[in-house]
Amino acid sequence: xxxxxxxxxxxxxxxxxxxxxxxxxxxxxxxxxxxxxxxxxxxxxxxxxxxxxxxxxxxxxxxxxxxxxxxxxxxxxxxxxxxxxxxxxxxxxxxxxxxxxxxxxxxxxxxxxxxxxxxxxxxxxxxxxxxxxxxxxxxxxxxxxxxxxxxxxxxxxxxxxxxxxxxxxxxxxxxxxxxxxxxxxxxxxxxxxxxxxxxxxxxxxxxxxxxxxxxxxxxxxxxxxxxxxxxxxxxxxxxxxxxxxxxxxxxxxxxxxxxxxxxxxxxxxxxxxxxxxxxxxxxxxxxxxxxxxxxxxxxxxxxxxxxxxxxxxxxxxxxxxxxxxxxxxxxxxxxxxxxxxxxxxxxxxxxxxxxxxxxxxxxxxxxxxxxxxxxxxxxxxxxxxxxxxxxxxxxxxxxxxxxxxxxxxxxxxxxxxxxxxxxxxxxxxxxxxxxxxxxxx
Numbered sequence: 001x002x003x004x005x006x007x008x009x010x011x012x013x014x015x016x017x018x019x020x021x022x023x024x025x026x027x028x029x030x031x032x033x034x035x036x037x038x039x040x041x042x043x044x045x046x047x048x049x050x051x052x053x054x055x056x057x058x059x060x061x062x063x064x065x066x067x068x069x070x071x072x073x074x075x076x077x078x079x080x081x082x083x084x085x086x087x088x089x090x091x092x093x094x095x096x097x098x099x100x101x102x103x104x105x106x107x108x109x110x111x112x113x114x115x116x117x118x119x120x121x122x123x124x125x126x127x128x129x130x131x132x133x134x135x136x137x138x139x140x141x142x143x144x145x146x147x148x149x150x151x152x153x154x155x156x157x158x159x160x161x162x163x164x165x166x167x168x169x170x171x172x173x174x175x176x177x178x179x180x181x182x183x184x185x186x187x188x189x190x191x192x193x194x195x196x197x198x199x200x201x202x203x204x205x206x207x208x209x210x211x212x213x214x215x216x217x218x219x220x221x222x223x224x225x226x227x228x229x230x231x232x233x234x235x236x237x238x239x240x241x242x243x244x245x246x247x248x249x250x251x252x253x254x255x256x257x258x259x260x261x262x263x264x265x266x267x268x269x270x271x272x273x274x275x276x277x278x279x280x281x282x283x284x285x286x287x288x289x290x291x292x293x294x295x296x297x298x299x300x301x302x303x304x305x306x307x308x309x310x311x312x313x314x315x316x317x318x319x320x321x322x323x324x325x326x327x328x329x330x331x332x333x334x335x336x337x338x339x340x341x342x343x344x345x346x347x348x349x350x351x352x353x354x355x356x357x358x359x360x361x362x363x364x365x366x367x368x369x370x371x372x373x374x375x376x377x378x379x380x381x382x383x384x385x386x387x388x389x390x391x392x393x394x395x396x397x398x399x400x401x402x403x404x405x406x407x408x409x410x411x412x413x414x415x416x417x418x419x420x421x422x423x424x425x426x427x428x429x430x431x432x433x434x435x436x437x438x439x440x441x
Contacts (some may be wrong), residue, residue: 003028022055022073041134042155046120072115077164081198105196122151131326146176147384171387173208177402179377181413189397193228201309218242245426257289257365268375311336362421372415376408
């Protein structure tokens with residue numbers, strides 16, 4: 001196994017034991033980037049010398065027997081909407097070309113504390129909405145990698161880095177993870193700080209992570225789940241024990257609810273067939289469950305909130321640079337500008353209704369199984385694909401994991417999305433491992 005094929009967990013262990021060094025691992029990643037980046041286009045900002053300097057300092061600290069963190073010497077890609085003091089953060093827009101933050105986002109500081117090497121900044125869509133950047137799908141350059149965390153998903157899938165960080169306001173972690181064939185995790189809302197991260201909607205914005213194994217997802221996410229009072233949606237609760245719970249066997253055989261959601265008609269027939277086979281394989285532990293009619297307006301509710309919040313968050317971009325924004329983003333902002341306060345308030349109040357319904361479902365089932373996306377990554381680079389199968393879970397703030405379990409008719413990755421109740425992140429990881437192992441039997 002080559003260094004770039006190591007999981008982050010394996011790499012961290014080998015660096016700690018002295019079997020390899022951070023410099024060797026980072027150099028291997030940089031060599032891989034030199035090989036495939038001209039085609040994939042996952043990176044917005046790279047500085048090989050700076051990455052290697054971080055790696056050498058990590059190796060020197062280990063050589064002096066200094067304390068090392070769980071990610072010591074392991075490279076991580078950072079979405080270019082997350083402030084970094086040593087790299088530009090341009091948010092995918094020409095309106096912020098050359099922007100150089102003077103401080104790190106909280107999550108970047110936590111990564112440095114954990115010993116990670118900040119490898120570079122990954123491509124995002126325009127202001128993390130829909131207009132694509134330069135990234136293509138690593139499995140087929142004619143297809144989208146998804147968005148808005150395009151570069152993060154593609155970089156992990158193409159073995160340029162074992163780990164990357166992204167964010168989700170609609171489907172921006174789970175969808176690209178599905179299209180690129182990697183694991184992606186959107187935690188419960190408010191679990192990872194968004195301080196010094198581009199904001200669209202404080203009610204919906206959620207940080208997320210990408211990796212090639214469940215164990216790596218847990219390792220990375222745990223390092224980021226420290227309370228930060230500068231993010232108003234975080235609470236002083238204990239960090240979920242993702243890695244420890246992932247390693248446990250479920251106390252009883254999990255029960256899975258297969259949920260089609262109100263947008264099942266958007267699902268491609270081949271995806272429906274794949275899920276029928278998946279459900280049949282899982283047998284008696286899976287039950288078909290229909291959400292109540294209360295969810296029929298959930299997608300409209302999400303759009304009301306996100307359009308109004310984007311209009312507010314991006315008011316200065318619209319005012320000062322409307323002609324440099326994509327037509328799609330201008331349309332969203334202008335729709336949001338027309339949202340009445342009463343309609344916005346009513347939409348926000350609907351979230352409690354949906355969560356009440358979901359709590360009833362999770363009272364009977366350990367997790368919900370549903371598609372991550374309607375199908376394989378679409379051909380064409382002018383859009384990033386349909387996020388509709390992520391809408392309800394982002395709106396309700398529930399944790400979700402993309403599991404790269406299947407293949408579509410064209411040989412492209414096809415993800416399954418596993419969802420748990422809000423705050424049930426650790427149990428979700430344990431159930432995800434059970435599901436993966438059950439399918440491998």
